[in-house]
Amino acid sequence: MIIAHFHLMRDEIPIAGIREWLCMLRRQRFGKRVEGDSMWPTLRSGDRVLVDPKAAIHAGDIVVAEHPFKSLQMIKRLLSIEPDGRIFLAGDNPEASSDSKVFGAIQRKHLLGKVVSRLI
Amino acid sequence: MFERLKDRFTKDFGIAEAHCDAPCGVYDPSSARIAAEAVLSMTKKILDLKVPDSGEAKATANYHNTLTRYILVKEEQARVAKDELLILWTDYFKPVHLETYPDLHDTFWKAAKLCSACKVEVSLEHAQELMEAIKAIHEIYWGSKGKDVAWYTAA
Numbered sequence: 001m002i003i004a005h006f007h008l009m010r011d012e013i014p015i016a017g018i019r020e021w022l023c024m025l026r027r028q029r030f031g032k033r034v035e036g037d038s039m040w041p042t043l044r045s046g047d048r049v050l051v052d053p054k055a056a057i058h059a060g061d062i063v064v065a066e067h068p069f070k071s072l073q074m075i076k077r078l079l080s081i082e083p084d085g086r087i088f089l090a091g092d093n094p095e096a097s098s099d100s101k102v103f104g105a106i107q108r109k110h111l112l113g114k115v116v117s118r119l120i
Numbered sequence: 121m122f123e124r125l126k127d128r129f130t131k132d133f134g135i136a137e138a139h140c141d142a143p144c145g146v147y148d149p150s151s152a153r154i155a156a157e158a159v160l161s162m163t164k165k166i167l168d169l170k171v172p173d174s175g176e177a178k179a180t181a182n183y184h185n186t187l188t189r190y191i192l193v194k195e196e197q198a199r200v201a202k203d204e205l206l207i208l209w210t211d212y213f214k215p216v217h218l219e220t221y222p223d224l225h226d227t228f229w230k231a232a233k234l235c236s237a238c239k240v241e242v243s244l245e246h247a248q249e250l251m252e253a254i255k256a257i258h259e260i261y262w263g264s265k266g267k268d269v270a271w272y273t274a275a
Contacts, residue, residue: 031130036138043138048130064136075136091138119130 009042009092013062016050016117024050029116032064034075038091043075043118053113057081062115065089068106075115087111147212149258155201156254157275159238160247162194167242198239201250205231208261221260231257 016024023029029050034043042062043049051064061078065087076089086105169187172179209228218224231253237246255271262269 031133032136033130033133034138035135038138040138045138048133049136067137073134073136075138119126 012042013049013115013118015120020050020117023052028052028054030113031119032073032075032115038093039075039077040093042077042092043115048119049075049115050117050119051113052116055114055116057111057114063089064112064115065106066110066112068110073112081108147208147261149204149208149254149261152201152204152208153251153254153258154274155197155204156235156238156247156250157273158197159194159201159235160244160251161275162190162197163238163242163244163247166190166194167244194242195239198235201254202232202235202239205235205254205257208257212261213264217260217264220264224260227253227256227260 020029024031029052032049032051034047034049035045037045039062055061057063057078059078059080062075063078064073064075066072067074074089077092079088079090081087082105085108087108087110088105166187169183169190172183174180205228209225209232213224213228221227231250234246234250234253237243238250251273258269258271
């Protein structure tokens with residue numbers, strides 16, 4: 001499935017246009033560099049993305065979140081928002097998993113924003 | 121020019137990790153149990169397989185084909201069972217669990233050893249012992265979560 005929709009998935013996060021760059025200058029976006037292959041093929045290691053911290057968040061979005069136990073930030077797909085406020089995240093690429101289970105729950109407060117565009 | 125401007129602009133971008141070691145929440149010893157059941161089933165099938173009378177080329181070919189397939193599945197599923205157990209052992213269980221289950225390490229170590237034994241041998245006894253070991257782990261695991269989950273098998 002992933003292979004068949006490779007190009008569609010790649011297009012999911014559009015390339016930043018003028019509007020995105022202006023938002024960036026107005027500090028309505030922050031930038032992140034992707035490291036790792038867990039979001040392949042949607043995002044590749046080395047991709048630079050812009051994140052909107054104020055965007056409405058829905059299941060299916062790609063988000064940046066604080067890791068709950070480590071001082072690092074991760075980029076993942078949001079699977080679901082539970083009524084108790086927990087948020088489930090997962091990578092797109094199960095093959096890149098360093099742990100066999102790709103699911104994880106975080107608290108809403110750890111969520112930093114939604115990935116809205118990427119730079120060429 | 122644009123490229124250099126962009127590099128300057130983006131050099132301060134922090135890293136967002138796309139490695140899959142997101143905090144785990146989903147574990148279940150049943151994945152090991154299913155694999156161990158396949159190992160037990162294949163062990164039985166290998167032991168029950170009739171050797172054909174010599175001379176019949178087709179029957180001999182069938183025999184070797186079937187036997188090889190049984191062995192292949194047994195080997196593979198023994199490895200899966202071991203992997204699943206090791207994940208549960210090293211990723212889910214924490215030092216605090218040792219207070220309640222002091223023989224936790226020994227239980228997992230022996231279960232992992234049984235997976236290897238079942239992979240190498242054709243031992244009904246070891247395959248059954250592996251199922252027993254996974255049953256014990258099932259009870260420890262669900263006990264540690266304070267849940268009463270009944271043991272069951274697919275076969």
